[in-house]
Amino acid sequence: xxxxxxxxxxxxxxxLPDEQQNVPFVPDxxxxxxxxxxxxxxxxxxxxxxxxxxxxxxxxxxxxxQRIEMIADKDSFCEHDGELESKNILNFPGYDRKLEKARAKxxxxxxxxxxxxxEGIDVVMCVMDSDFMMGSMGTVTGERITRAFEHxxxxxxxxxxxxxxxxxxxxxxxxxxxxxxKTSAAVKRHSDAGLLYITVLTDPTTGxxxxxxxxxxxxxxxxxxxxxxxxxxxxxxxTIRQKLPKDFQTSEFVKEKGFIDAVVSRDDLxxxxxxxxxxxxxxxxxxxxx
Amino acid sequence: MTAYDKVMAARDANKLTSVDYISKMFGxxxxxxxxxxRFADDKAIVAGLAMLFDTPVTVIGIEKGRNTKExxxxxxxxxxxxxxxxxxxxxxxxxxxxxxxxxxxDTSGAYCGISAxxxxxxxxxxxxxxxxxxxxxxxxxxxxxEGGSGGALALAVADEVWMLENAVYSVISxxxxxxxxxxxxxxxxxxxxxxxxxxxxxxDLGVIxxxxxxxKAEDQAMFESLKLLISRTFEKNLALSSDELVNARYExxxxxxxxxx
Numbered sequence: 001x002x003x004x005x006x007x008x009x010x011x012x013x014x015x016l017p018d019e020q021q022n023v024p025f026v027p028d029x030x031x032x033x034x035x036x037x038x039x040x041x042x043x044x045x046x047x048x049x050x051x052x053x054x055x056x057x058x059x060x061x062x063x064x065x066q067r068i069e070m071i072a073d074k075d076s077f078c079e080h081d082g083e084l085e086s087k088n089i090l091n092f093p094g095y096d097r098k099l100e101k102a103r104a105k106x107x108x109x110x111x112x113x114x115x116x117x118x119e120g121i122d123v124v125m126c127v128m129d130s131d132f133m134m135g136s137m138g139t140v141t142g143e144r145i146t147r148a149f150e151h152x153x154x155x156x157x158x159x160x161x162x163x164x165x166x167x168x169x170x171x172x173x174x175x176x177x178x179x180x181x182k183t184s185a186a187v188k189r190h191s192d193a194g195l196l197y198i199t200v201l202t203d204p205t206t207g208x209x210x211x212x213x214x215x216x217x218x219x220x221x222x223x224x225x226x227x228x229x230x231x232x233x234x235x236x237x238x239t240i241r242q243k244l245p246k247d248f249q250t251s252e253f254v255k256e257k258g259f260i261d262a263v264v265s266r267d268d269l270x271x272x273x274x275x276x277x278x279x280x281x282x283x284x285x286x287x288x289x290x
Numbered sequence: 291m292t293a294y295d296k297v298m299a300a301r302d303a304n305k306l307t308s309v310d311y312i313s314k315m316f317g318x319x320x321x322x323x324x325x326x327x328r329f330a331d332d333k334a335i336v337a338g339l340a341m342l343f344d345t346p347v348t349v350i351g352i353e354k355g356r357n358t359k360e361x362x363x364x365x366x367x368x369x370x371x372x373x374x375x376x377x378x379x380x381x382x383x384x385x386x387x388x389x390x391x392x393x394x395x396d397t398s399g400a401y402c403g404i405s406a407x408x409x410x411x412x413x414x415x416x417x418x419x420x421x422x423x424x425x426x427x428x429x430x431x432x433x434x435x436e437g438g439s440g441g442a443l444a445l446a447v448a449d450e451v452w453m454l455e456n457a458v459y460s461v462i463s464x465x466x467x468x469x470x471x472x473x474x475x476x477x478x479x480x481x482x483x484x485x486x487x488x489x490x491x492x493x494d495l496g497v498i499x500x501x502x503x504x505x506k507a508e509d510q511a512m513f514e515s516l517k518l519l520i521s522r523t524f525e526k527n528l529a530l531s532s533d534e535l536v537n538a539r540y541e542x543x544x545x546x547x548x549x550x551x
Contacts, residue, residue, distance in 0.1 A: 139547030210412030230412035231402035
């Protein structure tokens with residue numbers, strides 16, 4: 001199956017019946033309000049600006065498809081293991097319906113992995129997707145990421161992972177927890193082979209993903225406006241019974257505390273990744289230059 | 291016993307804690323070692339060296355404390371990043387001297403507070419998991435009470451993981467699970483059932499290798515047989531080459547949750 005064939009056609013106006021074409025048509029999704037500065041933004045403007053608010057620079061969330069379009073060279077992304085899909089392995093009550101609902105929104109799994117080129121440089125890329133159960137890590141998430149690292153180790157390729165996750169997927173119980181160990185072991189083998197691993201933390205990166213591969217990159221970048229933490233803010237407030245400081249667990253905060261290398265604006269992200277790849281000796285193969 | 295009864299048993303304030311197991315199994319031979327050499331000594335983790343018959347071993351346990359005063363001092367067995375970093379320091383030391391490592395796990399989870407986040411709880415757990423996956427010395431983990439999520443896994447990337455018959459090991463507490471999924475923490479018993487967190491469940495799922503009978507404080511013979519079991523497992527793994535040991539550990543986790551194709 002084509003990875004994105006489930007997406008709606010772009011031009012919905014064409015398919016409208018005649019009588020409706022005469023009345024002003026304002027689809028719900030035409031405008032969005034920036035949660036930070038409250039400006040109303042045209043969806044098309046927002047998309048063109050990599051989903052960054054044109055007024056206050058707030059970074060809106062991006063799904064995996066949008067992320068791949070932004071980072072990978074055109075048509076270069078080739079998905080791996082897309083046929084692996086989550087099942088209700090523990091017969092957890094309500095999980096089947098939850099999976100159906102998540103898939104109805106478009107994404108097939110909480111991570112998309114594959115090979116692509118970035119300005120002609122071959123990389124393995126894993127992109128988590130907040131549209132699918134808030135990027136929670138189940139066994140298939142872990143398996144796809146592990147296979148991506150194993151493939152990269154075998155082929156001598158660098159790995160870039162974009163994280164977004166509410167944590168481990170509790171409907172898969174202990175098996176989801178074990179994915180932290182499985183993925184980390186694959187990261188370690190990739191690292192021991194002398195290969196580069198870059199993580200890009202996007203909003204929100206928490207729980208079992210923070211406590212495994214998100215924090216294991218040789219270089220850890222984060223987007224602005226990103227929540228980064230182990231425990232979620234609500235859990236912490238319940239534990240300590242007090243309000244948290246305003247900037248707590250933001251990407252700027254974790255940089256300040258020494259846990260990430262840099263906060264990089266989305267505008268500058270592809271450029272930064274290419275620079276880092278080149279600094280590690282990964283180059284564009286002849287004939288691939290665009 | 292229902293799954294939730296097991297959760298309650300695992301949390302029972304009167305059950306034996308890590309320091310009890312250490313004193314019953316290793317007696318006077320145990321020497322406690324402190325500190326992560328970076329920030330502080332986390333009392334939620336008790337660690338040191340001991341003699342297992344005639345083999346020196348590194349022992350690392352999460353300690354909840356046995357009375358109110360101790361529990362406060364031990365932060366109820368909820369470790370901070372410096373606790374996990376102390377554990378990793380001593381695991382690296384064990385690797386250097388080729389000493390087997392015994393981890394005892396009993397925690398509701400890693401501490402969730404401002405101080406823990408500021409000092410990189412996620413990073414500390416991630417680093418333990420990453421490093422343990424290739425540590426070139428045998429590691430055995432026994433869950434002696436609660437195995438709470440990442441805070442437990444940070445000491446459980448081992449060659450074998452065992453559980454006491456009344457221990458539990460879960461990705462989230464049944465109360466947390468019930469309140470997130472069903473907005474009702476009183477449904478914790480149903481969540482406990484659904485999460486498959488008992489020793490028998492985990493054995494059936496291939497996540498642990500052995501279920502251990504619950505020892506009683508006065509029954510020294512049971513601790514002696516537990517020691518024997520531990521010692522045999524270490525002997526078996528000490529006989530392997532470093533590569534064989536590390537590859538077996540990789541495969542142990544690699545096969546968990548591989549979807550049938």
